[in-house]
Amino acid sequence: MGHKFRERKYVIEISSLVTFLVAWELVARFLIKSEIKLPTLSSTILALFGGGYKLIFDIGISMLHLSIGLSLAILIGILIGSLMGWFKIGSRIGDPIMELLRPIPPLAWIPFAIIWIGLNHQSAGFIIFIGAFFPILTNTYTGFKNVPPILIESAKVLGCNNGTKLIRHVALPSSLPFIVAGIRISVGVGWMCVVAAEMFGVSYYGLGTWLWQYYALHQMNKVMAYMIVLGLIGLAMDRCLRFLERRASKGEM
Amino acid sequence: MNAKLSIEGVSKRFKDKLVLEKIDIDIMDGEFVCVVGPSGCGKTTLLRIIAGLEEPSEGNILLEGREINGPSPDRGMIFQEYSLFPWKTVRKNVSFGLEIDNMPREEINRTVEKYIKMVGLSGFEEHYPNEISGGMKQRVAIARALAKDPFVFLMDEPFGSLDAQTRNMLQDELLSIWEKTQKTIVFVTHSVDEALYISDRVAVMSANPGRITKIIDVNVERPRERTDLKIMRERKEILDLLEVELKKLLIR
Numbered sequence: 001m002g003h004k005f006r007e008r009k010y011v012i013e014i015s016s017l018v019t020f021l022v023a024w025e026l027v028a029r030f031l032i033k034s035e036i037k038l039p040t041l042s043s044t045i046l047a048l049f050g051g052g053y054k055l056i057f058d059i060g061i062s063m064l065h066l067s068i069g070l071s072l073a074i075l076i077g078i079l080i081g082s083l084m085g086w087f088k089i090g091s092r093i094g095d096p097i098m099e100l101l102r103p104i105p106p107l108a109w110i111p112f113a114i115i116w117i118g119l120n121h122q123s124a125g126f127i128i129f130i131g132a133f134f135p136i137l138t139n140t141y142t143g144f145k146n147v148p149p150i151l152i153e154s155a156k157v158l159g160c161n162n163g164t165k166l167i168r169h170v171a172l173p174s175s176l177p178f179i180v181a182g183i184r185i186s187v188g189v190g191w192m193c194v195v196a197a198e199m200f201g202v203s204y205y206g207l208g209t210w211l212w213q214y215y216a217l218h219q220m221n222k223v224m225a226y227m228i229v230l231g232l233i234g235l236a237m238d239r240c241l242r243f244l245e246r247r248a249s250k251g252e253m
Numbered sequence: 254m255n256a257k258l259s260i261e262g263v264s265k266r267f268k269d270k271l272v273l274e275k276i277d278i279d280i281m282d283g284e285f286v287c288v289v290g291p292s293g294c295g296k297t298t299l300l301r302i303i304a305g306l307e308e309p310s311e312g313n314i315l316l317e318g319r320e321i322n323g324p325s326p327d328r329g330m331i332f333q334e335y336s337l338f339p340w341k342t343v344r345k346n347v348s349f350g351l352e353i354d355n356m357p358r359e360e361i362n363r364t365v366e367k368y369i370k371m372v373g374l375s376g377f378e379e380h381y382p383n384e385i386s387g388g389m390k391q392r393v394a395i396a397r398a399l400a401k402d403p404f405v406f407l408m409d410e411p412f413g414s415l416d417a418q419t420r421n422m423l424q425d426e427l428l429s430i431w432e433k434t435q436k437t438i439v440f441v442t443h444s445v446d447e448a449l450y451i452s453d454r455v456a457v458m459s460a461n462p463g464r465i466t467k468i469i470d471v472n473v474e475r476p477r478e479r480t481d482l483k484i485m486r487e488r489k490e491i492l493d494l495l496e497v498e499l500k501k502l503l504i505r
Contacts, residue, residue, distance in 0.1 A: 153306055154336040154394075156324040158350035158401060165353065173340045 039221035047225040054205075059229065061205040062194050064121060069128025069190050069197075074183060077136030081179075084137075085144025086171060098137065106131035106189075107196045119202050127197035132186035139182025143175025177249040184241035191234045255318070257282040257437045258303070258405050263312035264462075265298055272298050274462040276312070280405075285431060285438045287448035288456045289491065291498050295463025296441045297333075300409050303439065304330045316404060326350055329398030333410040335390045337382040343369065343393050344378040350401045368396040371430060388419040395427070399434065406438045413442070421479075424451050428475065445491050449484045450477055457491055459498050466494055 021041055028040040035043060048055070084094040109130050117123040147170060155170045198208030207226050214222040256279035265273040272295040280286050288296045301307045303314055305324040314321045316328065324330075337346050344365055351361045369375055372392040382390055391411050398406065412420040428451060431438060442448055448455045455469045469490060473483045 150332055150334055150336045151338060153324070154330075154332065154338075155349070156306070157304055157326065157328065157330040158353065158397065159326040160350070160353045161324065169349070169353070170338070173338070176340065 036218055036220050039224050043221040044224045044228065047219070047221040048228065051222070054210075055229065057205040058207045058210050058226075059233070061121075061203050061209075062198065062207040065124040065197060065203075065206065066128055066187075066190055066194055068122060068125025069130075069193070070132050070183075070186065072125065072129045073132035073136050073186055073190070077133050077182070077186075078140050078179060081137045081140025082144050082167065082171070082175070085141040085175075086167060091141070091145075098134075102134050104130075106193050110196070110200060114200065119200070121203055124194075124197040124202040124206075128190045128193045131193040132190035135185035135189060136179065136182040139178045139185070140175060143178030144171050146178075147171045147174045177245065180241070180245045180248040184238065184245055187237050187241060188234065191230070191237065195230065255282075256280060256315075257284070257317060258439070259313075259315040259318075260299075260303070261313045261315065263299070263302060263309045263314065265295065265302060265307065266310045271462040273302075273309075274464050276463070276465055278456055278465060278468065280437060280439060283435045283437055284454065285440065285452045286454050286456060287452035288439065288441045288458060289443060289445055289448045289495070290458030290463070291460050291495060291502065292443060294458040294460035294498075296458055297409055299458075299463070300330075300407050300439065300441050303405070304328050304407050306330075326401035327404045329401055329403035329406050331391065331394050331398060331406070331408040331411040333413050335382065335387070335394075337390055337393055337397075339382050342379050342381055343374060343385070346382070346393055347397045347400050350397065364400050365396075368399045371399065371433070372396045373426065386419075388415050388423055391415070391423065392426070395430070399430070399436075404437065406436045408438065408440045410442055411440075412447070420447075427451065445488060445495070446479065448491075449488055450479055455487070455491060457494050459494075460502065 024038075025041040028038045032038040039047075080094060080098075084090040084098075106127055109127055113123045113126045117126055151170055151174060152166060155166060160166055160169055194206075195208035195211060198206040199212055201209070203209060207230055211223055211226045211230075214220070214226065258280040260276050260278050260280075263273060263276040264271065276299060278286075288299065290296045298307060302309050303321075305321055305328065321328070338349065341349065347365045347369055348361050351364060356364075366375075369378060372395055374389060374392055374396065377385060377389065382393070385393070394411070412423050415423065424447065427438075430436075438452075440448075440452060445455075449471055452471060455471060456465050457467045457469065458464065459466045467490075469487055471484065471487055473481060477484065
């Protein structure tokens with residue numbers, strides 16, 4: 001019975017999606033009748049597969065930008081977040097600066113990114129870093145601040161008595177679920193920054209670069225195709241990290 | 254006979270509040286001592302001072318004649334709340350203290366296996382804390398402390414949050430572990446019956462400030478019956494002492 005119910009639920013979800021796609025095709029084809037205002041589903045699919053290997057390069061370069069920004073954010077975010085969460089003085093030193101910088105939208109950094117770093121991959125990575133940094137910082141901070149005192153005391157009476165060991169063996173693993181959740185949020189934010197970061201011509205390839213290029217050429221079915229690719233990759237990354245997050249919270253990492 | 258653990262004139266103040274006043278007690282090697290008292294009498298604080306997790310405001314704690322200095326595995330502690338590392342399996346929890354010391358892998362495995370077996374958890378080595386019951390968690394905590402081979406075993410109401418059956422069972426298991434390992438145990442509880450069933454001596458504490466009002470010898474052979482009439486005299490004596498305490502609290 002449970003199995004049947006599951007199957008039926010699946011059917012509803014698929015039909016919902018199919019209906020949406022069919023409606024898109026019909027509305028675009030018979031109502032809007034303009035490939036620029038709303039490209040049809042069929043021409044979008046053609047655009048998706050019609051470009052050959054170029055799409056792969058675009059995805060690759062965007063992934064490069066994301067990984068530059070993300071790895072920096074993970075490294076620096078965990079470092080500063082743990083210092084701020086572990087040492088009382090750390091949060092008092094870091095808080096005012098972080099609270100000042102955090103509300104600045106990542107895209108507002110673009111002019112300085114260009115002046116400081118130039119028009120290159122690192123520059124796009126920097127913008128993504130700004131977006132991805134704060135969720136990791138705040139989550140690491142929360143994790144380290146909320147290490148259950150009883151776990152620290154247990155470790156102490158078991159001979160784990162110095163700060164470095166306590167951080168490595170207790171605080172870090174105890175904060176890991178928070179940190180992984182922070183990384184998942186950061187991947188989402190970072191991915192959103194990719195399009196804008198590539199907007200100002202940092203590289204020849206890139207999903208964001210070509211989203212703008214195709215817009216300039218009024219090839220809106222390609223723009224739509226790239227939007228769908230951006231969405232699908234974002235979804236896939238989120239799902240993977242949700243999986244890791246569940247494992248981290250169970251302690252299986 | 255020399256004392257294994259000497260508590261000499263220990264007082265503890267939190268800000269202006271005197272929590273413990275001049276606690277004096279010598280605990281012999283291999284002795285099982287219970288500390289009972291009303292809530293707020295500072296019995297947990299006393300245990301934490303012995304563990305080195307709190308500093309006494311006055312007085313000393315001597316372990317084998319040497320003054321203690323901070324927490325150390327020579328005084329193993331079992332907490333009332335569950336204190337296992339949730340990200341580690343049963344096996345990894347028990348081996349934690351040994352890995353910190355960089356003990357050789359083979360020796361770790363042997364030690365861990367021995368103590369997991371002693372607390373009756375063979376077969377659960379790969380389980381995570383959230384997959385086992387409360388009683389099992391406390392057994393893992395006991396094995397984890399035993400693995401470090403402490404001189405003294407400090408237990409802070411370790412069975413307080415367990416149901417009555419599990420609690421009785423763990424008391425019996427603790428007694429058999431105590432007999433096997435000959436450890437010195439200081440066991441804090443608010444249950445007079447628990448104290449009389451398991452210990453050699455019961456230190457009765459009063460509150461505001463926390464003081465030891467009387468130390469009662471339980472001269473009853475083990476294995477004891479929980480309903481043994483021989484214990485009843487001591488039971489009445491302790492309950493009378495605690496009742497006086499309770500009245501003091503009510504009058505205030």
